[in-house]
Structure formats: C-alpha cells, structure tokens
Amino acid sequence: MNRVCHIVQSYYPRDPRIRRQAEALVEAGYSVDVICLRAPGQASRESINGVEVTRIPLGRQRGGPARYVLEYVAFLFMSAALAAVRARRYQVIHVSNMPDFLVFAAIVPKLFGTVVLLDEHDPFPELLMSKYNLGPQHWLIKVARWLEKRSLRFAHHVLTTTRALKEHYEIIINRVPVSVVMNLPDEKLFRPPDNFHNVIGDQGRDFVILYAGTVSRIYNLDLAVGAVANLKDRIPKLKLRIVGEGDDIPRLKAMAEELGIADRVEFTGDVPFSKVPEFIAQSSVGISLLKLDPLTDMCFNNKAGEYVAMGLPCISTRTTTASDHFPDDVVRFVEPGSQESLEAAILDLYENPKLRLQMSRRGLEFTQNANWSTEKKKYVELIGSLCEKRKGRKIPDR
Numbered sequence: 001m002n003r004v005c006h007i008v009q010s011y012y013p014r015d016p017r018i019r020r021q022a023e024a025l026v027e028a029g030y031s032v033d034v035i036c037l038r039a040p041g042q043a044s045r046e047s048i049n050g051v052e053v054t055r056i057p058l059g060r061q062r063g064g065p066a067r068y069v070l071e072y073v074a075f076l077f078m079s080a081a082l083a084a085v086r087a088r089r090y091q092v093i094h095v096s097n098m099p100d101f102l103v104f105a106a107i108v109p110k111l112f113g114t115v116v117l118l119d120e121h122d123p124f125p126e127l128l129m130s131k132y133n134l135g136p137q138h139w140l141i142k143v144a145r146w147l148e149k150r151s152l153r154f155a156h157h158v159l160t161t162t163r164a165l166k167e168h169y170e171i172i173i174n175r176v177p178v179s180v181v182m183n184l185p186d187e188k189l190f191r192p193p194d195n196f197h198n199v200i201g202d203q204g205r206d207f208v209i210l211y212a213g214t215v216s217r218i219y220n221l222d223l224a225v226g227a228v229a230n231l232k233d234r235i236p237k238l239k240l241r242i243v244g245e246g247d248d249i250p251r252l253k254a255m256a257e258e259l260g261i262a263d264r265v266e267f268t269g270d271v272p273f274s275k276v277p278e279f280i281a282q283s284s285v286g287i288s289l290l291k292l293d294p295l296t297d298m299c300f301n302n303k304a305g306e307y308v309a310m311g312l313p314c315i316s317t318r319t320t321t322a323s324d325h326f327p328d329d330v331v332r333f334v335e336p337g338s339q340e341s342l343e344a345a346i347l348d349l350y351e352n353p354k355l356r357l358q359m360s361r362r363g364l365e366f367t368q369n370a371n372w373s374t375e376k377k378k379y380v381e382l383i384g385s386l387c388e389k390r391k392g393r394k395i396p397d398r
Contacts, residue, residue, distance in 0.1 A: 002030050011037050091114065100148045103154050117159055119159045120158060121161060166179075168298055208240075209224060212306070284349075315334055316331045
C-alpha cells in the first residue's frame with residue numbers, strides 16, 4: 001500500500017483543505033499520516049476517518065513577525081525529527097505552507113528517495129506584505145523571497161490553488177512542475193435545503209447579509225458595517241451577521257455602536273465549520289470584500305465559493321482570480337474598497353428578488369462542474385503519479 005505523510009502547521013481536523021485531501025487519499029486506498037499542531041484538549045495521537053494523526057505539542061498564538069518565526073522554526077525542527085524517524089516509510093511527503101521553508105522537514109526522507117510535494121496555499125512574501133503593510137524592499141520580504149525560492153526548488157513538485165498562483169510560481173521556478181487543485185466547496189456539506197429558493201425570494205423576512213470566515217482588516221468588513229448604517233432606512237429589515245473570530249472584531253463592534261446600528265450587526269463568534277451551511281441557509285446575501293493587493297488578487301477566497309455552492313447570491317470584490325473563476329451572472333462584483341459600489345449592489349439585490357433567484361439558480365448550475373469532487377480527482381491522480389515516480393527510484397521500502 002502506498003503511504004503518504006502530510007506535514008502542516010495547523011490543527012487537524014479543523015483545517016478543511018488538509019482534512020479533505022487526507023480523507024480523499026484514504027478513500028482511494030492510501031495509508032495517510034498527518035503531522036500537525038496540537039490544540040488544547042487534543043490527543044497526541046489519534047485515528048480520524050482512517051487518517052493517522054500525530055500532533056506536536058505546539059500551539060499558535062497571535063503576535064508580530066518575531067513570534068511567528070519562532071513558532072515556525074520550532075515546528076520545523078520537531079516535524080523534521082519525526083519525519084526522519086519514519087524516513088523510509090513514505091512514497092510521498094506532502095508539505096503545506098505556511099511557512100514555505102517547512103518543506104525542509106522532509107530533508108531526510110528525500111535522501112531516501114521520498115518524493116516531496118510542496119503545497120503553496122498562499123504566497124508567503126505577499127502575505128507578509130499584506131498583513132504587516134511592508135514594502136517589497138523591506139529586509140523581511142527579501143528574506144522571505146529568498147526562502148520561498150529555495151523551498152520551491154527543494155520540492156519535486158509544487159501544488160497551488162489558482163491559475164494565477166501557478167503562473168506566479170512558474171516564473172520563480174521554471175524547472176519544477178506546478179499543478180493546481182482549487183479549494184472548492186464540498187458539495188456534500190454545502191448544499192441548499194429544499195425550500196431555499198423560497199427563502200431567497202421572500203421580501204417579508206429579514207434581509208440578512210452574511211460574512212463567514214476570519215474577521216480581519218483584509219476582508220474590509222468596515223465597508224459592510226458602513227453600508228448597513230447608510231441603507232437601514234431604505235431596507236428596514238436589513239441586518240449584518242458576522243460568523244467567525246478575528247482581531248478586527250473589537251474595531252467593528254465599536255464602529256457599529258458609534259453608528260447606532262449595534263442592534264443590526266450580529267457577531268456569532270467562532271462556530272464549527274460544519275455549522276457554516278446553516279448560517280448560509282438563513283441568509284439573503286453573502287459578502288466577500290477582500291482588500292485588493294498582490295496577495296488577494298492571486299488567491300481564491302473559498303467563502304464566495306461556499307455561498308455560490310448553496311445558491312446564496314454573493315457580492316464579491318473583483319479580483320483577477322475571482323473574475324477568472326466566476327461568471328458575472330453568478331457573482332455580483334463590486335470595485336475593491338468602494339463603499340458606493342457595495343451599497344449599490346446590496347440595494348439592487350434587495351429590490352430585485354427575481355435577480356436573487358436568478359443568481360441562486362445560476363450558482364447551483366455552476367457548482368455542478370466546479371466543486372470538491374472535480375478537484376479531488378485531480379489531487380488523487382497527482383499523488384498517484386508521484387508515487388509512481390517514487391517507485392521508479394528503486395529505493396527499498398519498509
């Protein structure tokens with residue numbers, strides 16, 4: 001049996017992309033190990049749906065760049081030690097960033113012939129620039145780019161999530177193959193209830209704008225709070241529901257209080273991922289208002305995909321990746337950072353229930369050919385080809 005190890009500096013099974021990839025391989029007949037962080041209350045070792053999970057006794061804490069670097073380095077050395085002990089066990093080691101240099105945890109297995117796959121969820125230098133407002137000439141960005149290039153070259157194959165990112169990495173490394181597996185919604189989880197179209201077109205119920213995800217400044221939720229304040233008289237039952245946690249919540253709460261709309265803005269806090277579809281089913285419109293920068297222009301925001309998969313009309317910032325993926329009749333695009341554009345879109349969807357129904361139906365049609373099942377097949381086929389590459393090296397297994 002082919003054995004695959006997934007190394008990721010996040011919590012399992014909380015990270016949906018990692019969980020879906022691991023379970024897809026188990027379903028296809030692979031033996032899968034995951035090496036990850038250990039959250040409070042989690043077991044150090046556990047078998048979950050056929051995936052053997054080993055958790056390293058480290059957690060995550062919010063902080064500045066120095067804190068993140070310390071956590072990254074500690075996890076790198078501990079996961080590398082564990083991978084070294086199991087060096088001959090695996091055909092493929094799949095390493096997910098962040099950080100990029102976590103791929104060097106596979107250095108000993110690589111010496112024994114294991115194929116190394118680096119999964120680039122987000123470009124690390126661009127993420128640092130976006131998160132900390134750093135310029136491209138900042139010393140930290142220069143170091144991150146140097147590490148990114150060496151990490152990509154260390155891998156035998158690179159996996160990423162969008163066509164724009166594939167082109168980005170192919171410019172950096174033209175000798176390492178790059179594949180795309182998009183982080184699209186699982187249609188088994190994100191599917192509308194039977195009466196959803198009746199809910200979408202009902203003008204008598206509350207008009208609920210939904211955001212579900214991490215609550216940080218990059219998602220421009222202050223625009224949504226401002227829009228509720230400006231439109232509350234024209235849409236009497238207008239409400240904003242923010243599902244998730246993040247460091248921008250105190251600012252948004254204070255803004256809602258100052259604008260006198262605290263009763264119209266609901267903060268649910270963190271909820272289990274499996275509960276997100278319930279909130280989508282209770283909403284009128286979903287929003288994905290990414291701040292436009294080099295990072296967000298290349299990356300795919302899976303929240304928009306989840307709304308569309310359930311037939312919820314979606315308002316999204318127009319980015320290169322979003323406009324490349326979604327047709328204009330599936331998603332209502334707004335200009336990045338534009339309060340006026342957002343308010344016009346909300347008002348238009350409120351006043352036109354037939355438009356909401358049309359977008360809902362088109363979204364469901366679109367999702368039939370753009371979902372996790374289509375991407376899962378690509379991922380399993382990729383791992384199969386890498387396992388064949390490993391066998392061709394004729395390194396003894398045990």
